[in-house]
Amino acid sequence: MTDNIAGKTIVITGASSGMGAAAARHLAEMGAAVVLGARRVDRIEALAAEITRSGGKASAVATDVTKREDLQRLVDAAVHTYGRVDVLINNAGVMPLSPLERVKVDEWDQMIDVNLKGVLYGVAAALPHMIAQKSGHIINLSSVAGHKLFGGSAVYSATKFAVRALSEGLRQEMAPYNIRTTIISPGAVKTELLDHISEKDVQKGNRDYVAQIGLPADTFARLVAFAINEPEDVGINEILFRPTAQKL
Numbered sequence: 001m002t003d004n005i006a007g008k009t010i011v012i013t014g015a016s017s018g019m020g021a022a023a024a025r026h027l028a029e030m031g032a033a034v035v036l037g038a039r040r041v042d043r044i045e046a047l048a049a050e051i052t053r054s055g056g057k058a059s060a061v062a063t064d065v066t067k068r069e070d071l072q073r074l075v076d077a078a079v080h081t082y083g084r085v086d087v088l089i090n091n092a093g094v095m096p097l098s099p100l101e102r103v104k105v106d107e108w109d110q111m112i113d114v115n116l117k118g119v120l121y122g123v124a125a126a127l128p129h130m131i132a133q134k135s136g137h138i139i140n141l142s143s144v145a146g147h148k149l150f151g152g153s154a155v156y157s158a159t160k161f162a163v164r165a166l167s168e169g170l171r172q173e174m175a176p177y178n179i180r181t182t183i184i185s186p187g188a189v190k191t192e193l194l195d196h197i198s199e200k201d202v203q204k205g206n207r208d209y210v211a212q213i214g215l216p217a218d219t220f221a222r223l224v225a226f227a228i229n230e231p232e233d234v235g236i237n238e239i240l241f242r243p244t245a246q247k248l
Contacts, residue, residue, distance in 0.1 A: 075129065138170060215241075
């Protein structure tokens with residue numbers, strides 16, 4: 001069996017809860033050094049301490065992905081602490097769903113800033129290191145909503161469609177540098193993402209649905225590990241996963 005995770009330095013944004021935290025625990029258990037970025041510093045520091053107590057390697061860096069300098073500091077901290085950055089998981093995201101007719105412009109801006117510009121800032125911080133190494137792996141989070149639309153998802157889906165386009169461009173351009181790219185598109189997963197929905201009717205409908213069929217965040221962690229663990233000459237370019245019961 002390939003063991004392509006142990007010894008790698010993996011940077012994870014949005015690591016304070018949900019899929020990011022689950023990935024951090026799982027990858028650390030597999031021998032990676034994980035560098036955790038999120039705005040909720042108390043949570044990522046507690047998670048880093050938990051991983052360290054269990055014998056793993058972890059550090060935490062306060063990170064707001066809407067600030068380019070924060071992403072640069074996060075990646076630079078990984079290189080300073082562990083000597084390199086092997087994988088960047090652009091996991092941070094927000095999903096304040098609403099119908100366009102409600103004109104939630106501030107929420108539209110937030111989704112563009114976090115879901116799209118945050119990914120770009122992470123890529124900008126990591127690429128120079130990876131190009132110099134002639135190796136690396138960038139994993140970007142899209143969504144089932146990056147493949148199809150549903151009620152209230154127009155702007156959210158727009159950002160996630162954009163992440164897929166960006167990632168495919170990155171894949172093509174980075175091939176000469178031996179840098180792998182993966183898009184991961186989750187379906188219904190039980191995380192805090194639904195907390196971002198300010199429209200209560202929209203929130204309730206989505207909460208009820210995810211409560212019935214949603215997958216645990218550990219599912220995402222296993223699929224991230226699968227993509228990383230393949231040999232360096234194999235690119236797992238896209239993973240789309242859903243609960244078996246999800247029709248959308």
